Amino acid sequence: MKKIIAILLVVFIISACSNNQVPNPTQTSGLPTPEVNTVTVPDVAVTVNQFFELWNTSDYEGMYAMLAQTSKDAVSEEAFVTLYKDTAAALSLDEVNSGIVSTLVKPASATVGYQVNFKSNLYGDLSRSMEMTLVIENNVWKIQWHEGMILPELTGGNRLASNIQAPARGDINDRNGNTLVTQTQAVALGIIPDQVSWEYEPVLVDTLSGALNLPKNIIRDMYEGAGNNYVALGEITQAGYDARATTFDSYGGLVKNSYTARYYFNGGVAPQVLGYMSLIPAEEIDQYTRLGYARDAQIGRAGVELWGEKYLAGKPAADLYVVKPDGTYDTRLASIDPKAPDTINLTIDKDFQILVQKALYGFTGAIVVMEVDTGRILAMASSPYYDPNVMMQQNYNFQYAYNDIWNDETRPLINRALQGQYPLGSVFKLVTAAAALESGLYTPDSRYECTSQYTELSGFTGDDWTFTRGLPPSGDLNLLEGLMRSCNPWFYHLGYDLYQQKGPTYLSDMARGFGLGSATGIDVLLENAGSINDPTTDGAAVQMGIGQGDMLVTPIQVVDFIAAIANGGTMYKPQIIEKITSINGVVVQSFTPQIRSTLPVSQSTIAALQEGMRLVVEDERGTAHSSFIGMETPIYGKTGTATTSLEDPNSWFAGYTDMNNPDKPDIAIVVIAENAGDGSRYASRIFKRVVQDYILGAPATLYPWEFDFYLTVTPTQEGATQTP
CATH class of the missing domain: 3.90.1310.10 (Penicillin-binding protein 2a (Domain 2))
Structure with a gap:
């Protein structure tokens, strides 16, 4: 009976199902068909490497922009940047190199393992392995940042501190x-x-x-x-x-x-050569702390003090610590021993340098003394001077004198021997004479009537110095006598004639061949190049012939070509460093003469220039003869009186000795006294004193403006005969 009931039940269910209508496959339910969009997860490695690159370039603001919002909520940009800067300073960081070790990417987050190698200027290499977590924000990977991503030791608010003890700075000697x-x-x-x-x-x-x-x-x-x-x-x-x-x-x-x-x-002693020191300026603290300096260190700011910083500073003793938030020291990460500084010996002679500086008392200007056969600078004076001691804040006088130096309108910090740029005046006639002799148009015996005025160029009248002083003209002169008398009309004529017959660049090219208008390459000290421009008009060519017009030279350039005339044509690179030695006496660097070029003239032209310079001093008609009366040392020289925009011209004298004494190498000397007047009255007498100082170790004759040695009155042109 139970089986019959079960069979009937099954038949009923099947029948019921067969009565349901099958839906028309073309009908829809009325709802939109779902769309599936596939979103590609950005390459996490690109983001991480960008973060590393910003770190290596110290773009901490850029790094902060890559943080997740939750991280930005936890740390401000200022605090973030400060932490990275302070860490870099404590590490004395030279560079940081980072690389990805592993990545684990999920749909909305990623974990990246990486290694960082810190290259420190003090502590060498320091490496750490770390992990960072990134999250997707607006389909961009953002970094969930914490301090331990810089160094694991910084987790929990720790910081780095570097304890630096610098050695005493190295000496500078003569x-x-x-x-x-x-x-x-x-x-x-x-x-x-x-x-x-x-x-x-x-x-x-x-x-x-x-x-x-x-x-x-x-x-x-x-x-x-x-x-x-x-x-x-x-x-x-x-x-x-x-x-x-x-x-x-x-x-x-x-x-x-x-x-x-x-x-x-x-x-x-030679303050513009030595330079000075100061505390690290606020804007340079980051730079110097990363080089291994303490924040309150004093550094070289000019001259040899600046150039020789790497030798004079040595290396400090230093310890790198992890410091807890409460200020207690936790762990020492690194330690280094100090390295003693080196000693720098200059080429200058201390006693001689002091005398050369004194020779300029009462003047604004410069003196350079150089060995003619080596390029070794024996003295370099620039006036007015300054006292580099008052640049040190420990000095009580700092508060009274420091600002006066910086505000002084005479600019005592400028090294006029290297940075002063002047028209050369009649000293340039040596270059014009050389160009004339090399041109094939003139010989030492070529003659010209030196009248009181030059009138060859229409619309221009050029006065000779004899006319200005009410003296008779010099008359008929050969070329070397023209140098001796510094005859303006002779050299106006040469400037014009060379321009017309040899081309507009001929004389200026010769000047550049003599090293004018370009840096000498002294390297250690800052120098200006000056300028030698090609004349573009007859009038400019005439002015160039006498060393006026559009030209600027430096005393160091002039002493270099004067030395080359003296030695037969070799132009040496001027040098101021004699040697650098370690504390153990090991020579790190030593002086070696360096030839930089030769004068672009023949030996016969050099001999003619030498003869003309000798006549300037030796011949009774020479413009400097009266300055050197009674002096036994053979002197070759050239006076110069260069017109400026001010009332009084610059006073020049350039020359050299010819003693041939192995115990006293021959020297080239250049003197410029700004706006002092006549070159034969002022600069030539200063030159003479420098020679006496070199040979005798003391001055032997008074200046006309002295009432005792170095007890000066203001120089005046009253009663003077002005000659160029």
């Missing part, structure tokens, strides 16, 4: 080993004039003169009219002060303050 700059204890000296007992003032000033190596009248000029105000006078070593303490401590008004710092002897 060629004989005499110290020019060192680290030592010193005393800043100043005066409050109204507190001085004037009955004892002569003794005090006399003692100050000896201590500071300054003439007494210059010291008095420094504090004249200062009343009850403090006036910085200078600095001496502590030992130098102690030797005079009895005198110094006996008088009121003299203010003494001790300090320890970089010390420049004699108030700066």
Whole structure:
């Protein structure tokens, strides 16, 4: 019975199903057909490598822009950038190189393993392996950042700190080993004039003169009219002060303050050559800390101090620590031992340099002295001078004198021997004469009537110096006598004739061949190139013939070609570094003469130039003859009086000695005294004193404007005969 019921039930169900209608396959339900869009996940490696590249270029702002929003909410851009900068500084970071080790990508996140190699200027290489997590935001991978992604040790708010102990800076010495700059204890000296007992003032000033190596009248000029105000006078070593303490401590008004710092002897021997030091400027702190300097370090800012930084600074002792948020030191990651600095010896002679500087007292200008057969600079003076000691903030006088140096309209920080650019005036006639002799148009015996005025060029009248001074003209002169008399009409004529017959670039090309208008390559010190332009008109050509018009040269360029005339045509590269030695005496670098070119003239032309320069001094008609009367040393030279936009012209004298003494190498000397006037009256006499200083170790004759050695009055042209 149960089986029958079951069979009937099955039949009923089948029957019910067979009565349902089958849907028409063309009918729809009325709902849209679902669309499937496939979204490609960006390449995570591209994002990570971009982040690494920004890190390597220190573009921390760009790195911050790649963070996930949650990370940006947790750290500000300023805090992010500061952390990376501080870490780079603590590491003394040179460069950072990162690379992907592994990747695990999911639809909405990724994990990337990477390795970072930090190359430190102090600590060498430091490597770490880390992971970063990235998330998709607006279909772009963004980085979920935390401090441990820089270094694992920084997790939890830790920071890096570098403890740096720099060694004492290396000395700068002269060629004989005499110290020019060192680290030592010193005393800043100043005066409050109204507190001085004037009955004892002569003794005090006399003692100050000896201590500071300054003439007494210059010291008095420094504090004249200062009343009850403090006036910085200078600095001496502590030992130098102690030797005079009895005198110094006996008088009121003299203010003494001790300090320890970089010390420049004699108030700066060749200060524009040595340069100066200062604290790292705020805008350069990041740069220098990454080089391994402490934030409060002092660095070379000019001259040899700047150029020789890598030698003079040495390498510090340093320790790299992980510092906890509470300021306690946790782990030392790296440590290095110090490396002693090197010592730099210059080619200059300290005692001679001091005398050369004194030879320029009362003038604005420059003197360069160079060995004719080597290019070795024996002295380089630029006036006015400055005291590099007052650039040191430890010095009490810093607060009184520092701003005065920077605000001085005479620009004492400029090295006029290298950076001063001037028209050469009649010294250029040596170049014009060389061009004439090489042209084939003239010989040393070619003659010209040196009248009072040049009138060959229509519309132009050029005065000779004899006309300006009311003297008779020089008359009929051969070419070498034209040099001797510095005859303007002769060289106006040559400038015009060479322009017409040899072309517009002929004379200017010769000038460039003499090294004018281009840097000499002294390298260690900044130099300007000057300019020698091709004349484009008859008038410009005429002016070039006498060294006027559109030309600018530097004293270092002039001394270089003068030395080449002296030695037969070889132009040496001027050099100021004698040697660099390690603390163990190992020579790191030493002086070697370097030939940079030769004068583009024949030996017969050089011999003619030499003869003309000898006549300038030796012949009674020579423009410098009166300056060298009684001097036994053979001198070859050329006067120059270069017109400027100011009332008084620049005073030039360029020349060389011809002693042939193995114990005293022959030297070329160039003197320029800005706006002083007549070259034969001023520059030639300064030249003479420099020669005396070199040979005798002291001056032998007074200047006409001195009433005692280095006790000067203001030079004046009254009663002078101006010759170019």
